[in-house]
Amino acid sequence: MNLNLKDIGLKIFSVICLLVFWEGLAIYINNPVILPKIEDVLNVLIHPYVSLLGTGSLIDNAIVSIKRVLLGFIIAAILAVPIGILMGYYRVVYNFLDTIIELIRPIPPLAWVPLSLAWFGIGDVSMIFIIFIGAFFPILINTISGVKSVPIPLIEAALTLGAKGRDILLKVIVPASSPYILTGLRVGIGIAWMCVVAAEMLPGSNSGLGYLIMYAYSLSRMDVVIASMIVIGLIGLVLDKILRFIEDKYFVWKKMMK
């Protein structure tokens, strides 16, 4: 992206507008339970290591949430990528699994909560299961469409160079579809992140940023609520940027081919 000074100026200006509007509104409302002032929220944010409301610091809770997300996400990726490759490559596997997947996929991850609580009880496993469900399908769907989009001439060229089934899979299909797989991972981790926050808001939860938000709300500490929201937003942004960075760094060819 080519940003000139004017563009950047405008972007910064819009943020300043938002902050001024917020602060003005907060002063006008004059009720921290409805809208805290910026400095109150900042005060929470600049002390991320200080324990809040007896439930651990922002950092502690963020780490708990991130751990859950990574666990659920990694399990989802470990299963979804190979299944997606097999489904994209072998018609039999696709036909065998497609209907089941199309039936389960539209169910929102949070609709799994009651079943998940029944199966895994209240606690981490349940939450990780919800995250897993959230991340699994975008990874799977993108992997399948990645494999299906591998140009036939590329496969044929490899065949005439002596490639057999396994080589085609490992040396053509997997690398050719890896940009799609990465897109799936990026979408998947975004959804996983939303799921963890929601899952942590459920009854029985006692740690994580989602929990912190709900707990602060019950104590009418909107400064902590908004500070946590900002942290949630920032972590989501960083997760997305990391995967975008990998996409840009390793899959330039994909962009350039188009």
Added chain:
Amino acid sequence: MEVKLKVVNLSKVFEFNGNKIKALENINLDVYENEFLTVMGPSGSGKTTLLRIIAGLEKPTEGKILLDGKEVKGPGADRGVVFQQYTLMPWRTVLKNVTFGLELKKIPKNERIKIAKKFIKIVGLEGFEDAYPWQLSGGMQQRVAIARTLANNPEIVLMDEPFAALDAQTRVIMQNELLKIWESEKKTVFFVTHSIDEAIYLSDRVVILTARPGKIKDIIEIDLDRPRDRTSVEFLKYRKIIYDILKEEVIKTIKRGE
């Protein structure tokens, strides 16, 4: 002269939306060792189909292909193909594209890099080893594809209008390079082109197919010393011979509205 490749009673019928399309009818053809053989014919006469059957990418409806007396059962590294479209692997550098077939043959890394570099040099791309396909022009990509096929040391090189997408000047340069390689590497070449000029300039023999279904209409032996002069009287005589034979078939094709 030893026969390298034998096409025996070959016919091909495609089924397309319930219609049967007879693409090739009873083709019998011997390609000799070290020969440069070119196939011409109006579009739709089955040139690509014939090449793909020889490559093993398409099954014959009747008849068979023998390479060194052994029946062809599918694609393999003994028949290298240079396709009309660009089929380089976009995630691999020039060098890694050229080493692809050698990797499959489990040739040690040092040796395959040595071989690849030799052929990259032959096609005039020294210095571009680390470039990616998208950084190269169409002509350069096609040269990489040629290097990739040659580095794999096939028994016969099959080329389907490899220069069709190139501008006239690049095309002439590529023709000369191809001839040089063909002479120095002692290859058997099965070449498909639309260009009469190209066919006469390159070939030992030119096979002309009829309009669909493709049958062998004529085989013209080009009895000229190389390097050939495209403006010589003999060259122009061949041009006229081939032009007249082709014209009948092209008119048939046009009359059918194809």
